Amino acid sequence: MNLEKSDQLFSEAQKYIPGGVNSPVRAFKDIGINPPFIARAEGSRVYDEDGNEYIDFVSSWGPMILGHNHPKIKEALQSQLELGTSYGAPTDLEVKMAGLITEIVPSVEMIRMVNSGTEATMSSLRLAKAYTKREKVIKFAGNYHGHHVIENTTVANYNDIEDIERVFQKSGEQIAAVIIEPIAGNMGVVPARQDFLEKLREITQKYSALLIFDEVMTGFRVALGGAQSIYNIKPDLTCFGKIIGGGLPVGAYGGKREIMEMLAPLGPVYQAGTLSGNPLAMTAGLTALKFLKENPDIYTNLEQKAKRLQSGLDANINRVGSMMSIFFSDEPVFDYESAKKCSTKLYAKYCKSMLKKGIYLPPSQFEAFFISYAHTDEDIELFLQKNRESYEKK
Ligand SMILES: Cc1ncc(COP(=O)(O)O)c(C=O)c1O
Structure with a gap:
């Protein structure tokens, strides 16, 4: 070669x-x-x-579920190119994208678009801290949520119920959120056990901490409704990326209305993005998601x-x-x-x-x-x- x-x-x-x-x-x-x-x-x-x-x-690390240069995405992008590449203003495309994701993923009642998976997890954690008025975050060894530093983190063992019980017994009242890849893809593919995820749902509810599913990789990949549809577990917040951009740079996070309404301009948590909801990215992502839903x-x-x-x-x-x-x-x-x-x-x-x-x-x-x-x-x-x-x- x-x-x-x-x-x-x-x-x-x-x-x-x-x-x-x-x-x-x-x-x-x-x-x-x-x-x-x-x-x-x-x-x-x-x-x-x-x-x-x-x-x-490799599939561009996940996004290209339909393969490269899919004719429908290419065509949609070509049409959008005629209309301009960025406006920094609200568009119909964003409404359609939010409508489609909230329809497919019932735990997501409202959603905010960002530009990468990293931004999605970072913003969801900030939101969780503001909502719960707590500072601590639990993540799991071998899970990856992007390259930002998660402050005040305790790292627990994946698929280990006793460990998570121990962590909550020690400091449950200070825990804002547990973030997890429900099917880990960043230590190789390692699915969570059903009883482990059920325990996480139960214990987070008991201590009023939020459960965040990082479905940046699994969303629209393992099933149309993501890992949460396979496990039949509703997280409080979900992070997306990869497939929802149809090969263009996108991330998103969404969940319960009451939590999402904390975001500016409705609430006090300021989160913004010059290119968030970019029309080219929305076009590619929306075309991919529609195609997956219809087929x-x-x-x-x-x-x-x-x-x-x-x-x-x-x-x-x-x-x-x-x-x-x-x-x-x-x-x-x-x-x-x-x-x-x-x-x-x-x-x-x-x-x-x-x-x-x-x-x-x-x-x-x-x-x-x-x-x-x-x-x-x-x-x-x-x-x-x-x-x-x-x-x-x-
Ligand atoms: C589960 C998970 N979360 C977050 C990220 C970060 O996404 P991005 O690379 O778009 O920032 C990745 C990236 O591979 C991922 O697999």
Whole structure:
């Protein structure tokens, strides 16, 4: 595989961009090679600057559930381009987007659009602190909520009921919120256990703390209604990102009306954004969400392809719908400690080998793979074939 042009670009990039990238995992540091620089993408494929073609299982880290450059999104964006790219004023698109999300996700009665998942979780935590007039936040080891610093945080063990009971017994009255990825995707894919999430709902209610579901990755991915529809649990606030932007930069947070009404201009919690609700982003996101809602068979299709991939791999896999991870460990992975037992060395070797064969996987053991609607059965078979070859070479 020739990566000459990508290598040149990476050297150039490192002169002006820290580490040569605008988001760390893209540097491929964990697998010890330089990253391919991507020139274009279409359907299930990405193409690098040297003309190499890859079947993409990174999916821009989740947003591209319909595949790259989906004709409906492209068409909608082209029409919107004729109308201008940003107004800094309210639009019909935002009303439609809020209407659609609140219809699909019943726990969300009101919603505020922002520009990234990070902004969504950061703002939801500020809101939770203001609403409860408390300062402490509980998060879980191995969960990721963006790059902001969460102040006054206690880190609890994921899927560990005793630990969360201990934390609440100690300081329950000071806890503003518990934030959780209901299906974690940032230590590899690790679903929460049903009884664990039910306990969280119960204990937060008992202590009048808010339960925040970070569905930036799982929202509209694991099911149209997100992880909360699978577990049948209503959080007080939910954070979104990725899919709701249809491939453009978007985040959002929403939940109970009474809580959301604390936000300015209605209430005292000031939160604003120059480009929030941007018409291009709203157009792409709205088109994606409408398409998903109108074609529920998409989720059946994703499940079938992902199941086929899982059963053909014969590996230690965690999977929920079209989100999955191969763990290079012989033991079940159910929390951060068990995830850390995986061999990052073996993963790096595997990932490099697959990349050379045209299968583009996340360059980190602790990131999820995503199946998109654009992946064909043949793409899945190709993955399995290249996987066999990668193992044979070991
Ligand atoms: C669960 C979760 N929350 C928050 C974020 C942060 O989102 P963003 O990268 O858009 O800031 C991510 C990003 O991967 C995520 O997976």
